[in-house]
Amino acid sequence: MSVYIQSASHISIQEPLSEKWFTEPQIPEENFNLSIEPDYKQFIAPIEARRMGKLLKRAVTTSADALRKGGCEMPDAIITGTGLGCIENTEKFLNAMLDNDEECMPPTAFMQSTHNTISSQVALTLKCHGYNCTYSQQGFSFDSALLDAFMQFQLGRIGTALVEGHDEMSPDYYRMLGKIGYWKKEAANTEILREGCGVGSISGSSSVAILLSNKLNNNTLCEIKNIITLHCPDNSEIKTALENLLSESGITMNDIDAIVTGLSGDEANDAVYKEVAANCFNGKPLVWYKHIFGESFCASAFGIYIGATIISKGFIPEHLLYKSEKEIKNVSNILIYNHFQNKNHSLTLLQTVKG
Amino acid sequence: MEQLIEELKQEIINALNLEDMTPADIDENAPLFGEGLSLDSIDALELIVLMDKKYGIKLKTAAEGKEIFKSVKVMAEYINEHRTK
Numbered sequence: 209m210s211v212y213i214q215s216a217s218h219i220s221i222q223e224p225l226s227e228k229w230f231t232e233p234q235i236p237e238e239n240f241n242l243s244i245e246p247d248y249k250q251f252i253a254p255i256e257a258r259r260m261g262k263l264l265k266r267a268v269t270t271s272a273d274a275l276r277k278g279g280c281e282m283p284d285a286i287i288t289g290t291g292l293g294c295i296e297n298t299e300k301f302l303n304a305m306l307d308n309d310e311e312c313m314p315p316t317a318f319m320q321s322t323h324n325t326i327s328s329q330v331a332l333t334l335k336c337h338g339y340n341c342t343y344s345q346q347g348f349s350f351d352s353a354l355l356d357a358f359m360q361f362q363l364g365r366i367g368t369a370l371v372e373g374h375d376e377m378s379p380d381y382y383r384m385l386g387k388i389g390y391w392k393k394e395a396a397n398t399e400i401l402r403e404g405c406g407v408g409s410i411s412g413s414s415s416v417a418i419l420l421s422n423k424l425n426n427n428t429l430c431e432i433k434n435i436i437t438l439h440c441p442d443n444s445e446i447k448t449a450l451e452n453l454l455s456e457s458g459i460t461m462n463d464i465d466a467i468v469t470g471l472s473g474d475e476a477n478d479a480v481y482k483e484v485a486a487n488c489f490n491g492k493p494l495v496w497y498k499h500i501f502g503e504s505f506c507a508s509a510f511g512i513y514i515g516a517t518i519i520s521k522g523f524i525p526e527h528l529l530y531k532s533e534k535e536i537k538n539v540s541n542i543l544i545y546n547h548f549q550n551k552n553h554s555l556t557l558l559q560t561v562k563g
Numbered sequence: 564m565e566q567l568i569e570e571l572k573q574e575i576i577n578a579l580n581l582e583d584m585t586p587a588d589i590d591e592n593a594p595l596f597g598e599g600l601s602l603d604s605i606d607a608l609e610l611i612v613l614m615d616k617k618y619g620i621k622l623k624t625a626a627e628g629k630e631i632f633k634s635v636k637v638m639a640e641y642i643n644e645h646r647t648k
Contacts, residue, residue, distance in 0.1 A: 254582060254583045255601075257582070258579065258580040258581060258582060259580065259605070308616065311615075312611075312612050312615045312616060313612070314578075314608075314609055314612050315605055315608045315609060315612075316580075316605065316609060319605070
């Protein structure tokens with residue numbers, strides 16, 4: 209069973225619902241970066257929007273945009289990854305609990321404070337009664353959601369699916385994560401992040417909706433050939449897994465044009481990518497994206513989105529290449545490698561569908 | 564009373580996140596539920612929280628709320644008589 213990426217949509221710290229980031233990215237100047245919000249009224253009726261927090265509005269909007277682009281009215285499944293869920297509403301609810309001495313709680317923030325509200329809200333808006341599932345494993349949430357969707361396709365249970373990654377960063381949570389070394393202390397630019405020295409990265413906000421289908425159409429971006437996830441592997445296990453993934457797909461490492469990675473500027477995080485690259489990737493060019501989209505628990509969704517966009521456009525622009533190489537053309541095979549704290553690892557192979 | 568009605572309209576807009584509305588858009592005599600603002604049961608809970616938090620009024624039964632939440636004007640009259648804040 210073939211699985212194709214038909215379309216994708218994002219709301220992030222780049223221009224929302226747009227592919228402008230591919231050629232003209234906005235370079236973040238601060239370490240704390242908020243999403244750029246589109247005009248939600250084009251997608252959500254005000255009477256419905258009034259009970260949605262920002263993350264829910266982003267989820268509903270990116271879903272609608274991905275479905276429209278992919279020419280699908282109703283997906284068979286909605287599978288969402290989120291590390292923090294609707295954290296702003298969770299904080300609102302908890303603060304109200306303290307302020308009101310645990311009495312007289314406002315219901316709306318409570319209703320939105322669970323992780324699976326996101327996938328549920330998309331289903332309610334679409335009136336979709338299909339498979340609906342939420343994965344929340346911090347920085348591996350989206351990878352788990354994508355693997356679930358891929359397996360559902362393999363089992364023949366679904367023909368279309370919205371696979372989503374949604375996370376927002378509240379000022380309070382940003383502050384807390386900063387205390388455990390998630391962010392650079394000083395304002396970091398691309399060159400500082402590229403050096404990969406010291407702790408931390410820059411923050412982002414991720415809302416990505418990707419439409420998968422088992423059927424090709426004129427807009428299909430690429431095919432997902434295979435996905436492998438690993439828990440606490442050593443280098444030889446990653447190498448073996450990669451060899452299996454490539455051989456099952458009928459290609460070798462020589463056929464891979466580039467590796468999309470989660471290099472972020474955090475020394476410990478980047479060391480894992482560099483070590484795996486040295487052992488497994490045969491000097492293939494590395495692509496990165498966290499210097500323009502920032503770090504967030506669902507940032508790996510951008511890895512898939514970027515890989516699919518590169519394949520559909522057939523080239524990798526210079527700004528996405530980690531080592532400042534020149535633009536790479538005629539791209540057909542992209543490997544996406546993600547790890548979260550060197551515990552959870554995923555390898556995803558994307559391939560062109562163009563003859 | 565007029566001042567309380569205007570204040571209450573703004574409080575309702577804030578509590579129910581009626582982003583596109585201004586106090587002038589709300590008819591103080593129009594029903595809050597069913598027609599008029601077309602509020603629902605979750606909004607009723609938000610209004611109960613508003614009554615408690617802002618005016619110190621604790622509603623004991625759902626039936627009580629049904630009477631009090633008939634319109635903004637009825638709400639304001641009830642608040643005027645029973646407020647503790």
